[in-house]
Amino acid sequence: MRWLRLTKRTLLLALLGFAGFLAWGYGRNHPQDVPWAPLDLAQPVGAFTRAKLAELEPAQCRALLRRAGIRFAALPDRSDGPECGYQGAVRLRGGAATIGYAPASLGTSCPVAAALALWEWHVVQPAALRRFGRRVERVETFGSYxxxxxxxxxxxxxxxxxxxxxxDIAAFRLEGGRRIPVLDGWRDPGADGAFLRDVRDGACRLFATTLSPDYNAAHxxxxxxxxxxRGAAGWRVCR
Ligand SMILES: [Zn+2]
Structure with a gap:
């Protein structure tokens, strides 16, 4: 009996070791899908991309933007009392990111900027090409800070x-000038509405919080x- 128990335990250990080996191998090939691999903006969007973006430190985040070839200006830190202000914020300047933002002075925390770049590459442009056969040239916002x-x-x-x-994203302007505002486009039964829902759904994979007109009248x-x-667990709000 003792011999049998020992064999069972050895077998269990061997199985665990094998599972660990498989997980390690998977993580090497899919770093975006395992929590322990550092974020790389060149990787596809994976199961842990969103949680990693939200937890980025400013210096680490700026290094990631540089490595990905994203052009940005570093904004000076700002403090408006204990609850307001920012450190390590950036203004995207196009470059690897082809979309322009209006107003052009848009400055955000570095994780938001990194997420916007990934959103552009993996969500906004593919959706625009799919729905309209052309790219988005400009994103209009109601600002950040x-x-x-x-x-x-x-x-x-x-x-x-x-x-x-x-x-806050207010509208998209396509190459050629057509404008798709969230306000009128959301209820559109055609391509405009479908596009806006595509970009909302895609944002949910990259941002800790995504709120759309489906949520409430304020949006x-x-x-x-x-x-x-929201910590390493990184639960999200997607509405
Ligand atoms: Zn907002």
């Missing part, structure tokens, strides 16, 4: 906008995207 609480209330939780860790005219830190 704003020292305010959620919904501009006087009490309660502070918004991610108060740390420039969020961006009827924009997509709210943020990288709220």
């Amino acid at each position: 704003s020292c305010r609480r959620l919904y501009g209330r006087r009490t309660g939780q502070w918004s991610e906008h108060a740390r420039a860790n969020a961006v 009827r005219d924009h997509l709210h995207l943020d990288e709220a830190g």
